[in-house]
Amino acid sequence: MNIIVSRLGALLRPANIEAPENAAQTLTIDLGVAAIGFAVFGAAIAAGGNAGWSLLVAAKIAGVFLTAFLLSLPPLYALKKFFDVEASFAQIVSVFAGHLALGGIFISAGAGVFLLLRRGEIDFDGMLAIGLIAASVIGVLICRARSSMKWLSPLPAMLAVTLFLSLLCQSGWAFRPYMDPQSPTLFQAKLEWFAGRQRSDLERVVLFLGGKAKR
Amino acid sequence: MSIRWHEVFKGPVLDMTSTLTSADTGAIPQVRAKLPHYQVWASPLIAVASVGLFALVVNLVRFGFAKDWLDPGGYIVALLKPLILTFPGYLVLRVVLGKKELAEEITFAARSLRRASLSVVCYAPVIWFYLVTSPTSTQTFPIIAFSFGAFVFWIPLVIDLFRGAFKRGGFALSAVWIALMLFTEAQSLLGWLATGIEGRLS
Amino acid sequence: MSIVFTVLVYFTAGGAIAVWLAGQARLPNGIAVRIAAVIFWPAYLPICLSPPPRPTDPALDGLSQQIDRLPIPETRRAEYREASAKLSRAVEQRRAELARLAKTEERLEALRGTLGQEERLVVDRERTRVRDARVKVERDLARARESVLRLVLRLELIDLEGSRENLDANLAAVEAEIGLLLEARVEVEEAESGVFAERAGVR
Numbered sequence: 320m321n322i323i324v325s326r327l328g329a330l331l332r333p334a335n336i337e338a339p340e341n342a343a344q345t346l347t348i349d350l351g352v353a354a355i356g357f358a359v360f361g362a363a364i365a366a367g368g369n370a371g372w373s374l375l376v377a378a379k380i381a382g383v384f385l386t387a388f389l390l391s392l393p394p395l396y397a398l399k400k401f402f403d404v405e406a407s408f409a410q411i412v413s414v415f416a417g418h419l420a421l422g423g424i425f426i427s428a429g430a431g432v433f434l435l436l437r438r439g440e441i442d443f444d445g446m447l448a449i450g451l452i453a454a455s456v457i458g459v460l461i462c463r464a465r466s467s468m469k470w471l472s473p474l475p476a477m478l479a480v481t482l483f484l485s486l487l488c489q490s491g492w493a494f495r496p497y498m499d500p501q502s503p504t505l506f507q508a509k510l511e512w513f514a515g516r517q518r519s520d521l522e523r524v525v526l527f528l529g530g531k532a533k534r
Numbered sequence: 535m536s537i538r539w540h541e542v543f544k545g546p547v548l549d550m551t552s553t554l555t556s557a558d559t560g561a562i563p564q565v566r567a568k569l570p571h572y573q574v575w576a577s578p579l580i581a582v583a584s585v586g587l588f589a590l591v592v593n594l595v596r597f598g599f600a601k602d603w604l605d606p607g608g609y610i611v612a613l614l615k616p617l618i619l620t621f622p623g624y625l626v627l628r629v630v631l632g633k634k635e636l637a638e639e640i641t642f643a644a645r646s647l648r649r650a651s652l653s654v655v656c657y658a659p660v661i662w663f664y665l666v667t668s669p670t671s672t673q674t675f676p677i678i679a680f681s682f683g684a685f686v687f688w689i690p691l692v693i694d695l696f697r698g699a700f701k702r703g704g705f706a707l708s709a710v711w712i713a714l715m716l717f718t719e720a721q722s723l724l725g726w727l728a729t730g731i732e733g734r735l736s
Numbered sequence: 737m738s739i740v741f742t743v744l745v746y747f748t749a750g751g752a753i754a755v756w757l758a759g760q761a762r763l764p765n766g767i768a769v770r771i772a773a774v775i776f777w778p779a780y781l782p783i784c785l786s787p788p789p790r791p792t793d794p795a796l797d798g799l800s801q802q803i804d805r806l807p808i809p810e811t812r813r814a815e816y817r818e819a820s821a822k823l824s825r826a827v828e829q830r831r832a833e834l835a836r837l838a839k840t841e842e843r844l845e846a847l848r849g850t851l852g853q854e855e856r857l858v859v860d861r862e863r864t865r866v867r868d869a870r871v872k873v874e875r876d877l878a879r880a881r882e883s884v885l886r887l888v889l890r891l892e893l894i895d896l897e898g899s900r901e902n903l904d905a906n907l908a909a910v911e912a913e914i915g916l917l918l919e920a921r922v923e924v925e926e927a928e929s930g931v932f933a934e935r936a937g938v939r
Contacts, residue, residue, distance in 0.1 A: 341764065342783045342786070343763060343764050343769060343773075343780060343783050343784055344764055344766070344769060346772075346776075346779060346780065346783055347766075347768055347769045347772045350772060350776055350779070351768070351772070385776070388779070389776060389778050389779065392778045392779060392782075393778070396782075407782075407786055408782045408786075409782045409783045409785075409786035410786075412779050412782050412783055413783060416779060
């Protein structure tokens with residue numbers, strides 16, 4: 320328990336962040352903190368369902384962030400090699416997990432705010448939840464920008480953040496719905512573009528550029 | 535016994551695969567004259583294998599959804615053909631007009647190719663996840679997946695080549711060659727995608 | 737079906753990797769860590785496979801600091817840094833050899849107890865050779881450290897002497913000393929390979 324408490328303290332004081340000594344154990348604690356933090360938020364935003372639905376949404380929200388984290392790792396390795404980053408990949412993964420854990424702490428702190436501000440309308444509650452997630456992400460970035468230890472220079476760091484956010488959107492899409500099992504999400508109709516009329520427009524453009532005539 | 539300084543760097547202690555700097559030091563000119571390491575010659579094979587693996591990932595997922603096997607070999611050709619067709623001419627121009635060393639040019643290009651191959655392999659799990667969870671479970675041709683593969687292969691390659699040309703000189707010639715390569719690649723990929731779409735529509 | 741297949745492949749790979757890491761003693765004990773390693777193996781793999789931090793040698797650190805201080809062109813500084821890195825690797829290799837020779841001696845000692853009188857003589861001869869090699873490596877390491885400390889002191893004093901000619905002369909002497917140290921490493925390597933080849937022949 321002392322290890323977990325001291326790790327939480329180390330996460331919340333970004334000026335003292337250094338590479339941990341027992342990296343695998345610290346990684347376990349960070350991923351655990353992240354999973355619990357995101358799950359708390361997930362349980363808070365679940366509405367219109369019973370306890371089982373709340374647990375499922377809690378697991379989904381934790382799954383969204385952890386899936387995005389895992390999927391980011393191989394491209395992050397390619398980025399590290401491309402930019403000749405000196406820090407070892409193990410250190411980068413360790414720090415990345417620390418960021419995720421800090422995000423989990425921030426978002427779980429936002430769960431209470433959500434419960435106070437929500438209106439019970441799907442669109443508004445959805446925007447509020449996304450706003451709180453965005454605020455947590457920005458909070459993590461600000462905390463790490465103030466840290467004395469910089470594992471990545473600005474350009475690869477920016478690309479890494481963009482990569483993670485893109486994968487977060489994709490995994491967020493994959494694990495839907497969150498709010499109400501009976502209602503579609505806010506973006507569902509807009510993002511069905513891939514299978515709709517716009518899809519055949521894209522195919523027509525590709526056929527034209529590729530020198531084939533469409534029947 | 536006294537050892538002259540440049541003798542310190544002779545023999546097996548020297549790592550041939552290390553990046554050569556552009557600084558002209560008296561200690562290592564003989565290193566640059568040596569032939570490229572085996573990793574250089576393996577780079578085209580690595581590129582073929584990486585792009586093939588990416589195409590295989592897309593095909594496996596498509597097969598799971600739509601019982602439909604696409605053309606991974608054609609994808610490899612579409613992606614790598616412009617590079618294979620233009621690189622020899624580029625080398626000749628760099629060495630003859632740019633007065634660069636052949637071994638150094640080959641080594642640098644091989645390193646860029648290896649990095650691009652690593653990029654496309656590392657994005658394979660991402661595209662796997664995208665295909666498994668995307669809304670297109672119908673039998674549409676995976677334009678976005680294959681285009682993404684071309685993007686994550688060519689963008690790092692082009693940027694690395696530009697970076698190297700900027701550091702080592704001959705930027706104008708390299709820019710022309712890279713632009714030509716990108717144009718032919720876009721043509722090659724669009725032609726292959728169009729063939730795939732046409733096959734689905736018929 | 738594809739999602740199920742993906743999840744099965746992922747967790748099968750995770751289980752195999754966690755078992756392998758645990759077998760290599762690279763995964764810490766603890767059920768939580770083991771379960772997390774199965775689920776999050778893409779994150780655990782690079783962390784568990786990263787080499788442990790190497791103990792730094794104060795003498796070689798001092799040499800790097802002195803090289804950074806020298807008023808010389810960047811290309812020459814890069815050469816010196818490369819040579820210092822080579823020295824550092826050479827010292828690490830010698831230390832690893834020392835550890836290996838110590839383990840070899842222990843194994844020979846254990847083997848000796850199970851053999852007859854005649855075989856014991858062969859083992860004793862080998863143990864003597866291994867012991868001699870250890871003494872030689874320890875002596876070389878001590879000499880190398882002493883030389884590095886002398887180098888550090890000389891580089892410290894270069895700045896105080898001031899003139900350009902003295903700097904070049906001193907740097908030439910420093911280069912010669914580093915060359916000697918690196919050449920000594922190559923000689924030791926050749927001697928070691930001779931000892932091990934003979935031992936392989938005995939076995």
